Amino acid sequence: MARKKTDAPADPGLGATDAAQRRDLLRSMLLQRRFEERCAEAYALGRIGGFCHLYIGQEACGTGIISMLRPDDYVITTYRDHGQALARGISARAVMAELFGRSDGCARGKGGSMHLFDRNTNFLGGHGIVGGHVPIGTGVGFAIKYRGGDQVIACFMGESVVNTGAFHEALNMAGLWKLPVVYIIENNRYGMGTALERASAIHDIYQRGAAYDMPRGVVDGQDVLAVRKAMGEAIHRARTESMPTLLEVRTYRFMGHSMSDAVSGTYRTKAELEEYMQRDPINVLRAHMETQGEIDDTRMAALDDEVKAEVQDAWDFAEASPEPAPESLWEDVLVETTT
Amino acid sequence: MPIVTYRDALNQALREEMQRDDRVFLMGEEVAVYQGAYKVSKGLLQEFGEMRVVDTPITELGFAGIGVGAAMVGLRPVIEFMTWNFALLAIDQVVNAAAKMLYMSGGQYNIPMVFRGPNGAALQLSAQHSQAFESWLAHIPGLKVVSPGNPYDAKGLLKAAIRDDNPVIMFEGEMMYNMKGEVPDEEYIIPIGKGDLKREGDHCTIVTYGKSINLALQVADAMAKDGIRLDVIDLRSIRPIDTEMIAASVRKTNRAVVLEEGWEFCGVGAQIVDYIQRDCFDELDAPVVRVHQADVPMPYARNLEKLAKPDMNKTIAAVKKVMYLP
Ligand SMILES: Cc1ncc(C[n+]2csc(CCOP(=O)(O)OP(=O)(O)O)c2C)c(N)n1
Ligand SMILES: [Mg+2]
Numbered sequence: 001m002a003r004k005k006t007d008a009p010a011d012p013g014l015g016a017t018d019a020a021q022r023r024d025l026l027r028s029m030l031l032q033r034r035f036e037e038r039c040a041e042a043y044a045l046g047r048i049g050g051f052c053h054l055y056i057g058q059e060a061c062g063t064g065i066i067s068m069l070r071p072d073d074y075v076i077t078t079y080r081d082h083g084q085a086l087a088r089g090i091s092a093r094a095v096m097a098e099l100f101g102r103s104d105g106c107a108r109g110k111g112g113s114m115h116l117f118d119r120n121t122n123f124l125g126g127h128g129i130v131g132g133h134v135p136i137g138t139g140v141g142f143a144i145k146y147r148g149g150d151q152v153i154a155c156f157m158g159e160s161v162v163n164t165g166a167f168h169e170a171l172n173m174a175g176l177w178k179l180p181v182v183y184i185i186e187n188n189r190y191g192m193g194t195a196l197e198r199a200s201a202i203h204d205i206y207q208r209g210a211a212y213d214m215p216r217g218v219v220d221g222q223d224v225l226a227v228r229k230a231m232g233e234a235i236h237r238a239r240t241e242s243m244p245t246l247l248e249v250r251t252y253r254f255m256g257h258s259m260s261d262a263v264s265g266t267y268r269t270k271a272e273l274e275e276y277m278q279r280d281p282i283n284v285l286r287a288h289m290e291t292q293g294e295i296d297d298t299r300m301a302a303l304d305d306e307v308k309a310e311v312q313d314a315w316d317f318a319e320a321s322p323e324p325a326p327e328s329l330w331e332d333v334l335v336e337t338t339t
Numbered sequence: 340m341p342i343v344t345y346r347d348a349l350n351q352a353l354r355e356e357m358q359r360d361d362r363v364f365l366m367g368e369e370v371a372v373y374q375g376a377y378k379v380s381k382g383l384l385q386e387f388g389e390m391r392v393v394d395t396p397i398t399e400l401g402f403a404g405i406g407v408g409a410a411m412v413g414l415r416p417v418i419e420f421m422t423w424n425f426a427l428l429a430i431d432q433v434v435n436a437a438a439k440m441l442y443m444s445g446g447q448y449n450i451p452m453v454f455r456g457p458n459g460a461a462l463q464l465s466a467q468h469s470q471a472f473e474s475w476l477a478h479i480p481g482l483k484v485v486s487p488g489n490p491y492d493a494k495g496l497l498k499a500a501i502r503d504d505n506p507v508i509m510f511e512g513e514m515m516y517n518m519k520g521e522v523p524d525e526e527y528i529i530p531i532g533k534g535d536l537k538r539e540g541d542h543c544t545i546v547t548y549g550k551s552i553n554l555a556l557q558v559a560d561a562m563a564k565d566g567i568r569l570d571v572i573d574l575r576s577i578r579p580i581d582t583e584m585i586a587a588s589v590r591k592t593n594r595a596v597v598l599e600e601g602w603e604f605c606g607v608g609a610q611i612v613d614y615i616q617r618d619c620f621d622e623l624d625a626p627v628v629r630v631h632q633a634d635v636p637m638p639y640a641r642n643l644e645k646l647a648k649p650d651m652n653k654t655i656a657a658v659k660k661v662m663y664l665p
Contacts, residue, residue, distance in 0.1 A: 050463035052375045101639055109643065111465060112639030114467070115467075130425070131397065160397045161397070163396035163398055165428070166428075192376070193372060193373035194369065194396070199397070199398065236406075249625045314507055324638070326642070329638060
């Protein structure tokens with residue numbers, strides 16, 4: 001397969017932000033945070049059922065990565081998908097309604113927390129089988145190249161995924177065929193209760209890219225601006241050279257693995273948790289903006305109020321949304337063939 | 340008799356068999372440090388150490404295969420799948436390796452191992468996490484398949500599975516781990532392939548296994564109030580299957596309902612109906628009726644999930660149908 005090779009290095013300004021963009025990033029992360037705090041509440045009240053995996057602490061990853069995408073690019077991810085769905089622009093209403101299992105949800109109440117989908121924003125789903133979506137994301141990269149497009153797909157996954165066979169098979173093909181996929185490893189240090197050092201033979205996850213001759217890098221996942229820069233370079237390679245990238249984003253989850261997992265105590269200490277919580281991604285950006293004189297306590301409080309109102313509106317909307325009609329049980333199994 | 344949870348009954352079986360035979364080891368995700376995703380292996384790491392209670396990366400295909408290899412050369416692995424949904428990743432090792440090794444080696448390599456974990460739906464876990472796979476594996480010659488529905492059976496069958504010289508599949512249930520029941524202190528083994536008549540009645544037979552047995556018993560209790568007496572067969576083993584118990588019961592009641600958690604099409608229930616028509620054609624007073632999950636992936640929304648699952652009302656309606664009751 002022919003590929004265009006650009007010798008010019010990526011624009012060093014890639015991922016740079018102005019004050020308005022930084023405010024948008026801050027708002028997006030804050031929205032995710034307040035949204036998920038209410039999710040925890042809704043879960044305790046039984047409004048949300050099943051498994052519910054919160055993204056709190058990791059917001060800078062999804063926000064930074066997705067803010068670099070064009071509307072015609074694609075996103076695919078795991079069950080830990082609320083934050084990314086919101087960052088991609090699925091409305092808080094549609095996400096909350098999905099979590100409540102209502103007909104106005106972004107998957108009509110069929111998918112729930114782990115399976116947010118939205119065709120309008122090219123959000124190709126939250127997926128529940130660890131590793132399963134990595135070949136799928138790679139297939140989207142194949143389709144982009146097949147059609148000669150210059151889109152990219154951001155394929156998010158936890159660090160445990162790199163140990164699966166599906167990951168290896170998929171990344172080898174992406175490296176072999178030069179597919180425009182950015183594999184984002186959200187390394188939050190644990191897969192459920194297993195520390196990465198207990199599951200992976202090598203600990204610098206991004207080095208796995210070497211096995212597939214794939215450009216690779218690692219970035220501070222608590223710093224949304226740094227994430228944007230790293231993603232900027234990866235996107236540049238994907239769009240201009242159709243090259244995949246493996247990007248390890250180092251982060252930490254502030255909550256338990258899911259709502260049924262203790263926040264700390266079994267496999268990580270409270271002290272460790274508290275240490276990582278010092279670097280809250282929202283505070284990291286806020287501190288940066290403060291030095292630029294772009295935010296202060298009053299403006300932060302106003303933003304917080306605005307975001308909380310949006311989340312309350314989403315909750316009210318979800319609660320008012322009807323349950324899926326009983327006959328919808330039988331819909332969506334197969335589609336009518338029209339040709 | 341001591342009252343024990345299903346979870347602890349499994350734990351006792353593992354502990355006793357590991358004490359008895361040092362070739363037995365447990366491997367899977369979160370089985371050691373985390374003490375089991377559902378705490379089935381609680382305390383085992385502490386008692387037996389990390390060579391015998393082994394945490395794996397998320398690599399179902401890999402660790403299932405490691406189990407097969409270890410079994411070929413004399414160990415007796417118990418492979419825990421966090422749920423059977425994830426075991427689909429390992430199906431190659433279960434079906435192409437464990438189930439075939441003895442036959443294709445002309446009898447030289449038997450595979451004494453257990454693959455176990457929760458199967459079927461819990462609550463609102465949606466399409467990828469709510470599947471019942473027993474018909475898939477029961478389809479395969481070379482495997483034994485068991486599915487206990489209470490703590491007593493869970494312990495006795497797991498011990499039998501670990502001692503069996505063949506690959507045994509054990510389907511547990513997330514919703515059963517907290518279930519309590521009597522488990523004697525004395526050792527016992529439940530033979531694989533023997534059903535258990537859990538209620539006796541003469542009006543109609545319900546044949547089921549696993550988690551659904553508890554639903555069948557509730558139905559039997561509810562219908563007994565209206566004077567309807569049900570024979571409730573808990574197969575416990577799906578392969579081999581206790582066809583004699585099924586036939587004896589249906590010859591007595593002349594009617595049968597077959598209840599299973601999974602989908603209808605090519606389900607275990609279809610096989611049971613086939614046995615019934617073969618063995619009891621002349622004794623049947625009504626076509627056998629099956630109760631099962633709706634023929635759709637499991638939806639998330641609570642109301643839809645409820646519609647999709649077998650329940651008391653659907654099962655009672657099925658019994659009434661075969662009894663020609665209004
Ligand atoms: C194939 C498979 N095996 C096991 C599981 C159960 N499981 C769900 S999430 C998870 C841990 C994944 O950790 P990681 O990839 O690091 O993502 P994180 O949850 O940390 O975001 C496990 C073991 C699963 N969903 N799929
Ligand atoms: Mg992780």
